[in-house]
Amino acid sequence: MALNKTLVVVVGPTGIGKTALAISIARQFQTEIISADSRQFFKEMEIGTAKPSTEELAAAPHHFINSHSIETLFSTGDFEVQAIALMEQLFKKHDLLVMVGGSGLYIDAVCKGLDDLPEIDxxxxxxxxxxxxxxxxxxxxxxxxxxxxxxxxxxxxxxxxxxxxxxxxxxxxxxxxxxxLTNSKKTRPFNIVKIGLNMDRTALYNRINHRVDKMMESGLLEEVKSLRSYRKLNALNTVGYSELFNYLDGESTLKEAVDQIKQNTRRFAKRQLTWFRRDDSTAWFEPGQDDAVISYISKTTD
Missing domain, CATH: 1.10.20.140 (Histone, subunit A)
Structure with missing residues (x-):
């Protein structure tokens, strides 16, 4: 693969609008999107993972959305191998691909590679x-x-x-x-352009709170009830599901559970920003600056 190929990586905290920006970029460059959101892989988890809508999925080809079952063991290393293999195929018909997600370890797995770890029991x-x-x-x-x-x-x-x-x-x-863990970085046969989204913290937290309310209105509690028998699986040990399992166990009221989801999601967003800010190569923008982002990518890839 020649180095004239480019992977544009869109990162940022949950709820900030990464999906909408990734679709704008994909449409502009007539290309495809690879999801690096470790929760959106699982087809049984729909509402609580804020997957792209039917309209969004139709706006550009997406990969690694609903690609696996929660009963399947799917590690960061598995994602690295499968994503790189997929990109090798997609780069045959596109000069530029878009990767989007808030899972820092999964982004790093593709951009830097992971250490080869032993098989486990x-x-x-x-x-x-x-x-x-x-x-x-x-x-x-x-x-x-x-x-x-x-x-x-x-x-x-x-x-x-x-x-x-x-x-x-x-x-x-x-x-x-x-x-x-040797922290040795693998060389990738493509260029990487990283775009980060950030905004005023209060505004972001308001967005997160509103999105949790919308998830509840859309039937998140019913989704969690339907997955109760799978609750021990790693995939379900996550924000939005754990809190409602606790509610169903009688450990909190529904209001307390929803408040905990909001609080834990805000904390998660803060950790995501801390992770992504460590990378000095990331160019930062605010939501809604799609034209500026596309201009930046065009100049960077000329």
Whole structure:
């Protein structure tokens, strides 16, 4: 693949309008969109993941939306392999592709590559998920801090999936995950242009609160009820679902659960911004500046 190919990556916090911008770019350059939102892969999770609407999906070809079942194990490494293979095919007919999403690790997997990690024992993963469900996150934290304190210091300790990943590698291989992480960047055979979206924090939080209200009006509670038997799966251990499972267990009122979804989504947005701001190569814009973004991409890819 020649280096005259370009991947435009649109990043930013949840609820800011990344999908609309990605569609504008795709239509302008007559190309296709690859989703890097780790929750939108799963076809059973519709309302709570804020997937593109039917109209948006029809406006430009999308990939990795509804591509997997929540019952399928689909890791960041799987995404790296499958996304790169797909892009290799798509670059045969397009000079430019668009990747959009708020999952920083999945974006990095495609742009920088991941370290090659050992195969893990799936029975151990299942045992750890049961441990999380029965004993809570503190039990996972304690175990990880003992087995792999280096990884424990770096990992997002509010994210049980990331912590379980560290534990399952150690318990499967006897070697700490931190020992496997070399941070060596892979060379990709295409150029990468990163576009970040940001806006006034108060306005963003208002958007998030409004979007949660719209999700509830659209039937999020009914969706969560329909997935209750799958609640132990990693895919469902996420904002918008966990809080409503707790409500269904009688641990909170519905209002408290909705307020928690809003609060946890705002916290998630803050963490996303912290992650994406670390990359100095990202050009930042505000929602609605589509023309300026397209102009920037045109100049950068000339």
């Amino acid at each position: 799936l029975n151990i993963r299942e045992q750890l998920n049961d441990q999380l469900a029965n004993e809570g996150i503190e039990s996972i934290k304690k175990q990880l801090s003992e087995y792999d304190p280096e990884y424990y210091q770096k990992v997002d300790q509010a994210n049980p999936q990331r912590m379980i990943r560290g534990l399952e590698v150690y318990l499967s291989t006897g070697i700490k995950l931190s020992s496997h």
